[in-house]
Structure formats: C-alpha cells, structure tokens
Amino acid sequence: MQAQDGELLQAVTQALQQDLRYEQIRQQAKAYAIDSEDPISQLETSIFQHLLTSGGATFISNTAYAATEQLQQSYQAVPCIGPASVEALDSCGKDRHLHLRGLPADSLQKAKQAWQKLLVERLYYLQAKLDLPLVQPRKCKAGVQQDTPGGSTEPASVRIADREQPYLAHVPLLQDSHLFGVADWYSLVTTLLNSHWDTISSAATQTLEAVNKANPTTRQELGSDWMSWGWLQGFFQGLRAQHRQVGLDDMLHAWFQQSSIQTGEACLEAGVIPRCRSALQTGAPPALRPRLWAAALALHLPQASVETRFQGLCSQVEECHLLTDLLIEQDLETVANSEHFFLFEESLRAVLLAVSRDSELGASCCHKPFPTLLARTEAGNTRGPYPPSGLLPCRGLVEYAAPLCYLFADQASCAVLFCSMYARFWCRLHTIDDTAGKHATLISLCVLFLHLLEESEGEVAQHLRGLGCPPLHLALPWIMTAFAGHLAVGEVLLLWDRILGFDSLLPLPLLAVAVVAFRRQVLLSAESKEQVMSIMEDLSQLKTVPLIQGILFGR
C-alpha cells in the first residue's frame, strides 16, 4: 500500500505541475503570503484559508481526484498524466479490482484469440467484397492544384457530416455486413459461460457461504459477495426511497423539481468532482445534466480549444478515407430511422468520423480496445492503430453517442463527452476479461444478470429456457447498448446519470432483471420464442428509477 501511495502522490504532483493554473495559484498564494501580516507560525493556516476561499483548493483537490480516479482529461493541450504514471496507476488499480471466480485464465485467452481472428477475417472479407483499400488518401491531380473543399467557407465538420459525400456512396454495397455486433458477443459470452457455468456458480455460492460465516475482517479479504442483494443494496444506497430521486419525485412534486435544480446549481458552483458525482446518484435535472456530467468526468465544456481540436480531426477525416468510415455510415442507418434521433444524423456522422481519427481515445481507455490493428506503411514501418482511435466500429457504436446529442447542441462537446464516456464505461462492455465488482466488465455483468435472475425470478428464467429463448439472449442487447434505443431518451439519460454517479455499469444488469421481473406475468403466459421477442421489443413506456428501486429494495 505504501509504495502505491507514493506513486499516486508522484502522479498527482506531476499532473498539477503540468497545468498552468497550478502555477497561477502558486503565484497568488506566494503574493498573499508576502502581503499578509500574520506571524510566521500562523502563516500555514492562513495560506490554507486563502486557498479555500480563492478556489485554488478546489482546483487542486479536483486534479488529485481526477488523477486517482484516472479520469483522463482529454483534449487538454498537455496530457494530464504521463504514460508512466498511467501504467503505475493501472497496476495499483487493477490489484484492488475484484475478479470473477471460476473462470480459468486460459479459456479467456482462447476466447480473445478467437475474437481477434474473427474480426480480422471479417475486415479483409469486407475489403475484398468492396474492392476498396483500407486507407484511401484524397487524390491530388498531378501538377494541378486540387480544387480543395477548403475553398468553401463551411467548416470541415459540416462537410464531413454531409450524407452525399462521394466516398460514402459505396455503403449500399456493404449490404448490412458489420464487423461485429451483439450477436457475436452473445455467442462469445455463452460459449465461455456454458462451459464454466458450474464452476462460476458454485464459486459464487461458496463465496457467499464463506462470507456469511466469516467475521468482518476476513470478509474484506474474501472480497466477493458483490453478487449478493445485500452488497448491492449497500452499494446503491443513494437510490433508497429515503432520497428523493429525479426521474420519480420530480414528476410527483413540483417543489422537488425546483429544489433539485437549486441543489444541482450549488454543486456546480462549488465545482468539486466527488460532490457532482454523488449528486448524479439521485439523478440530474435535465437542465443541469450537461454540466454535471462534464464536471463528474473532469471535463471543461464547452471550450474553444475543444472546438479547434475537433475541426482538426474533421480535416483529417477529409484528407484520408478509411474503410471503417463505411462501417460507421452503415451504423448510422439505425439513427436515421429512429424517431428520437433522426434530427441528429448529421451531427453524429461528424462526431463518429472525427472520433475515429482521435489517437488519444485508445490510450485513455481504462481497458484498451481489443484487438488493436496496426497499420503499416508500404515500407513496413508501423504507423499507428487502424483506425487511429484504436476502436473498430461495431454495430451499435452510434447508440452510445446518440443520447448525448440531447445534452449539447455543438458537435465538439458531444465528441469529447462521447470519448470520455467510452474510455471510462463503454469500453468495459467490449472487453474480454474477468474483472468483477464495481468495475465489472461484460462477462461479469452477464454473470450477475443470470445469477440475480435465478435468485429472484427463477420460474421465469426456466420458462424462457424451455421456450428456447435463454434469458441472456433477451437481455444482452439491452446491456450492450446500455438501453439506448430501447427506453425513451429521458429514461436512458436517467439511467446513465446513475452509471456516472456510482461510477459503475452495475445498474445495467439490475435494470435488465427488473424489466424481466416487471413483465413476468406476460412472459410466463408466452408460448413461443417469437411471442417473447415481440413482448419485449417495446420498452419505451418503462421508467428506470421505480424499476431499479423496486428490484433492489422492494424485496
């Protein structure tokens, strides 16, 4: 622990020293000390007081918090934390993470290899089918000054947002082929789980029994009763009915609507990151949501430097077309047809294309994107990941970005927020490893869903299996898209409030269990797989908050 604290301190100091504002605060404090008339013995306390009042203390504590939580402050001119510190933090962080028991490491390794093989094969298949190169720079006519679109007055983001770009005309040839989607994840997860389900569930039961028998000190070491209702209830304290929730109480009481706005404003005034986060646990009033999310992720939005960087990425998109652009375009079809997001189609096109060129995204993810394909030049030198962000576009990637268009009107802020949320949360849904507990990744989330469903709605689970529709088949699309596109937009945002507030993806399997529990009567009376699918197709009338509260505390 000591060594880790030392490294942490070093990382925090480094982060502070790299920020210009730290220097300003130091100078101000120095000036204050020189001008003050306090005796030297009291100088320390008076400087501390000065820092508190001037806001310097908030800045320092925020930076320290961000460093500890590995909130990469992307889009800064200077990276907040150096790569060496990131690795150090990574390693001390990972040791503290829980792991799913019962899943052997070599089967995970095999799954990863199979996954990589699948994706690479599919990419080359698509390339052959379309007969296009993976990378296509914009052609320059020899000797003639290219009639650059830069001659027009529109910014690059507007040009790349246009559906009528010549490069995108190749999209119909794809005919609904994607690199990967929910169906592929489903087969991966079920293959892993089916072969090891006995060991996993027995390990879970053993742990629970052991934990129940153990005394409090050893319980900490055993660590893992995270799949029990008791632990979850403790973790989600903020959702208890005693705390009024946005998404429930604000619709019932007008006074709460006002007071939640006032509390939120006060939080934003103080600007302390952990406070903003805990405010999100009870939900954000829609008007304050953009700022609260930005604060909780240690972002400063909107900002001029963000806009410039975004335009730079958009120009990069214009300079050089990638095959992955066509995959992104295909993904946008869902958005173009959706009654909630059709207006934002162009903005989302610009955001996703620009983000795919952002090389910082891959580096800032808490779980590095896998697989990372490296692009080589003809000479054989490695140039960097392909696409530059390291993120291979999958079916459904746009759905992580779509609800964000309801928060910010400008595309640059949406792009930054999307990167930040992907790096912190959604990358965990695209990771093949056994991290469990608060920072659970996809496989642990699925295990949690199945475990909780068995415990609370065993009858329904059995009935579904009998119909040839395993519960995970139903719930995985919801979990993988974080319910975007399934619930009404307002409800999705309320759910994502809790994800940010609790800094965990655990609300996702919980809500999935709650939805199944809510519709248990209808599901039990269903007689075929098709019936089940049609029953569960439309979730747009469901309300997130009462459902989660019900499943957690209504037992």
Place this chain on the structure above:
Amino acid sequence: MQTVGQKRCRTDFDKFVIVSNFERRQWLKGDDDDWDFYWASVTTIKRIFSPENTVRLEPHQIINHFPNHYELTRKDLMVKNMKRYMKQQKKDVLPDPVADFVPVTYILPQDYSLFVEEFRKAPVPWIMKPIAKAQGRGIFLINKLSQVKKWASTDIPAAMRPQTENYVVSRYIEDPLLIGGKKFDLRIYVVVLNYKPLQVYMSQLGFARFCNIKYSSEVAEMDNQFVHLTNVAIQKHGDEYNSRHGNKWPLTDLRLYLEATRGHAATSKLFDNIKSVIVGSLKACQNVMINDRHCFELYGYDIIIDQDLKPWLIEVNASPSLSATTQSDRLLKCKVIHDTFQLVTPPDWDLAAVITPGQTGQVSRCLPKAVGSMQLLYDETTELEQGRARRDALLSTESVKRGRRKTMIDSVAQRPVSAYA
C-alpha cells in the same frame, strides 16, 4: 328502442383512430338522426346548424364542432378576432398585458393598401396563404410587390370578387428555431368543452413536424416548399422523406433537448407562453362563438417557435388530421382521441341525464385536473366563482355600512309596508 348504456355513434371519417375508440367502448353504429355521439366533418356541421335544418339536436346528443367554429379556424376570421382582442387588451391596461402572438397579417384584397404600407417599411419576406384551403396547398412566399399585383385595388369592389381569390398575407418568421438545421412547427391538441365559461384541456402528447431539408433564408430557396412548409402533406413527397419516423419528433423529446441546451428557466417560459397563446386565442373568440351545449371541439394548434424561444400562432385546425404516418403516430392519435372521448363523455353518461334547454349555468361538476394525457389548461368557472365571492364580500360590507348611515327619513321611506296594515 335503445338499451340504457349502449351508445350509438356516427363518424364522417372512417379512420382507425376513431373507429377503434368506438369499438373499445362497445358503442353501436348509429344512423341518420339516431345517435348519441357524432364525430362529424365541418360540412355536416354546416348542414346540421343551418337555419334551413328543422331538426334540433336532442339534449343528450354530443357533437364534435361548434356551429361557428370558423371564427377561430378560418385564417381571416381568426386574425380579425385576434386583432380585436389585442386592441381590447391594450385598452384595458391589464396588469399582465398579453404579448402579441400572431404575426402581422392582412387580408387581401381588402387590406391591400395597409399591407403595402407595412411591406415598404422593411425588406422582409411575407407568406401568402389561401383562406379556405388546408394541407399547405396554394401557399407561397413573396418578397416583391409585383408578386401580389393580382390583389391590388381595382375597380371591382371586394365583395363582388369570387371567394377563392381571398388570401391572408403574414409577415414571415424568418428566424425560426432550428434543430439539426431544420425548420419545424408544433402540433398541439386542445379540447374545448365550453366557451362560456371557458373550459380548456391541452394534451401532453404533441409533436414537432420537421422539414426534410435544412432551412435556408436565401432568396433562391424561397420557392422551395420542402424548406419552408412543414405540412406533412407536402413533406411526404420529398426525396428525403423517411416513413420510419415521418419527420415527427415527440414534444417530450423537444422539451428534454431545450432544457439541456437552453436552460430550465427559458424552457419553462416557452411552454408557459404556449399555454397563454392557446388560452388567449380562445378568449379572443369567446364572445363570438355560439356556445351550444351539445358541442365540444378538438383543435389542432400550429405553433412556430422562433430563435428567441417565442411562440407564434400560425393557425388553428378544426379537423386535425387523423391519418397516421408511422406506428407511434397512430398510437399518439389513438390516445389523444381516447382522452378526448373520456373528457366529453363522463363514465356515468346516462341517457337519463338531461341537460335542460333553459339551463344557463353549467351542470355543476368539478373539472378534473387531468384526464389521461389531457391536462386542464383553463377553467373560467373558478375565476367566475372567485369574482362572485369577491363581489358578494364587497356587497355585504357595503350594506352594513349603509345600514349604519341610515337617516330617519330613509328608514321611514324604506320601511316595508306591513301586509296586515
């Protein structure tokens, strides 16, 4: 012979949203004059309430239009009533004067010279709309007087010209609020139970209708209907039209977007202003409307929001479209019609409940705050009762004061004459 509880209904529109709502209530099909509930077209209303028609409506019959609804729903009459109302408001010097909510409008050819004067003041485009047409037919933008030469004053007096030539010309709202770069207008459903006292409900279910193409105020695009006119009937024929969403965006999504991008205060103000616009427009017609007890009306309000988040009333439709372009559109309209039926036909609707013709006051029932998606927007009865209570209180104190000031002469003169004297 009717069985009590089994209502007979008629409709002039064979639309799913109406018929399905009849069926779920197990209402039987009525005919001719044998009906309890009639969802009529405006032509039928004209026939029923015309002086030549000798058949009167029975007390229990409910019909879905007011006899002279056109005072609100015809563009020229609406403008006339609004102008009069605004003038009255300004004269009365009320504590909360109502801001103007209808764009400056003139009726052609009658107001041609007034229009020319206004036109010359500023180089803004104006929009020409035929008075009696719907679905965006015949609408076009103008920016030169030569385009309206046809309506210039001639020797033929206005009254002798054919009706179809009459147009209204309004100042075009050049800076509408754009989302995704596209122009939109709002469709809001409003149910009026009575005009006197004014009782209005507004549905929470509404939608914004978007244009297919991005908005441009360029002169070259002035004739492009797909840029400027949001009517579904027009946008449906564009190349970009996508029937999966039908260019309709739910009102709840709009509110969510505006709260986050414009803030809570501005958004609340906008929606409060929209409510004031609706109530104001109805109050303007309150005194000219024939308040027939058998009638209610479901209006489709078309409202445009400009960049400053100010709502403008474009027009009021007496027969809002009941066709559904998408699945959610159908669900929405079914729900709106269902809630309307719930509002106007209480559950204890019984043939025995008679609304006697001579009754002046409303059958006393406390109006519920919400019925389904319909929320009570304005109920004049509460205001009237408060006014009455205030007057009563004032009178009682006056009479007490008078009592104290009574002189001998007065009391002698006013002493009641004894019946036994």
